[in-house]
Amino acid sequence: MSDRNLTFVRSEMLPAREPPTNQFGIVKLLREKLFNNWLSALLTVASLIVLVWIAGSLSPWLFNSVWSANSLSECRQILGGAEGACLAVIRDRWTQLLFGFYPPAQYWRPVLAFVLMLVAMAPILFPPVPRRLLWFSAVFPGLAYWLIWGGTLWLPVSAYAGLAVGGVVLRLTTRLGSGVAVGLAFAGALAWGFLASGLVTTVIEQLLPLSLPAVTSREMGGFLLSIVIGVTGISLSLPLGIVLALGRRSTMPLVKTVSVVFIEFIRGVPLITLLFTASLLLNYFLPPGTNFDLILRVIIMVTLFATAYMAEVIRGGLAALPRGQYEAAEALGLDYWKAQRLVIMPQALKISIPGIVNSFIGLFKDTTLVVFIGLLDPIALSNSIRATTDWQGIYWELFIFIGGLFFIFCFSMSRYSMHLERRLKTDHR
């Protein structure tokens, strides 16, 4: 007989206890991350010294800043040789950086459009906002166009009427098969645009004039331009990217080939090339005398460019979904479009959020490239401000202002995407 007893029976189960206190909070941070051993302690101290040094050398420049002066030389006079930022240039020219050469008496229009844009985005971005507000989101693009470019209100209204015509045609012809119906609806909307729209707009405008002073695209610039191009590009590239990603995964050879060729072509060409195409080459191809707005052309090119990237990002999300999700949706009898809309896309888009927002941010910053085709983005305006005798030689202040504003927009997008990822996190991994 062995004297070791191998039997063990637990008479009562152990309750859960509090973890040891040094495993949490500031104590854990200090012990494990900052002063773990002598090397990390050394690095912590060194980093602190660098931070203090940077703050110390930047602060006089910022705290000595001059806000009221009419030129750079006046700024220097006030500073009297000391280091300091000449932020007076921002105070003097901020409206130009925001609006370009938009008529100052009409500044309220883009500002109102911007505020309304926030309202229109709210129900899309934040679910607690009532869904009923979505009708405003639908109306907003036309309203914003009218506010920013001016002219008659009946033009955007007529564009919506064209959409309605397309919708009605789609309803009526849907029995003929979805492909045919979509084609006919498209044709109907185009027919409205080319045949009826102009006449109807003119007639109604005479009966009931509702117009704002027109502002041409040439007069627009600065962040107004960046936001118009960026927001339009962003809101169009996502749906188009989804369609293209589905097209690339389609089993129909024609659809697949068209999608692949489009994506590979657009991705293989620098954006600048596309922008030059928009500004120069289209003039040769379009019939002479066509008045095709430059900003509209740029928006189309930027959107196509972003769409190609978006499609690949979303395709990545689609590829990451297990095959079983498609099978479960199919087995329940959901058809292709319902399965995509209700089961596949919500998950694929969620997976792709970081990539999607990455593309959005890239697109928004790429709007500064329009400087090369003669549009006045904020960078172009900083050049023209520097070209005046008053502000010749001023760099940092303008770039910091422009960079700061871009940062605010991009950082908000980034924060929103993180919020969205948290909100949609349901897998509890």
Add this chain to the structure above:
Amino acid sequence: MELNLETEIDRSRMRVSEQVAIRIEDMNKWYGTFHVLRDINLTVRRGERIVIAGPSGSGKSTMIRCINRLEEHQAGKIVVDGIELSSDLKNIDKVRSEVGMVFQHFNLFPHLTILENCTLAPIWVREIPRREAIETAMHFLEKVKIPEQANKYPGQLSGGQQQRVAIARSLCMKPRIMLFDEPTSALDPEMIKEVLDTMIELAEEGMTMLCVTHEMGFAQAVANRVIFMDQGQIVEENNPHDFFNNPQSERTRLFLSQILRH
């Protein structure tokens, strides 16, 4: 491998009718040049409970996946509830809404709550009002004994609970035939029983069932026919008693000795 059935199985409603639910005639399928299913002939009557067994790679999952066209067959004929499966999309959708399917890995939709998982197809395919769909869903969730989890997400549930939700989700479409593709293979032993109990209850109500499973206890207790497949063909087909006690084919005997040894 004995399934310990505490509850006596109620056979009063387990009646096989003369009506044909599924008819498969000379069905063949290839993956590329690989011949996966060879000359499959099978007639399933309404109310039958068929267990399909066989070694892995024998084509048993592929066969039942052909029944709701998750896999396409290249030759032969499959008629489900009087509807022949062809490339006609309308027929496929009709068949799929009549046939429920439960998968090995549950395949619940992780972005929807349990309740939404169960109401999605009834609302969007059957187009029944939301309130009614919720009532039906709660009814079936009660039946699989997890109504209290209705507002949780699949990721918060155990494997056994998820599989029971998957069964409830299929039932919400009021299918006339249920297909089970190894429903317990991905589960811990403790959870297998809760899923099998649910399936037994379903059988007691007279549901037509085709189960690919390795649970031989379940086959003995519930099935009225066991089909053994190997190398893409049906090797033996018999009632459970004779199948287990007096297998005719050498291959079947070998298979049974392998899995019943422990």
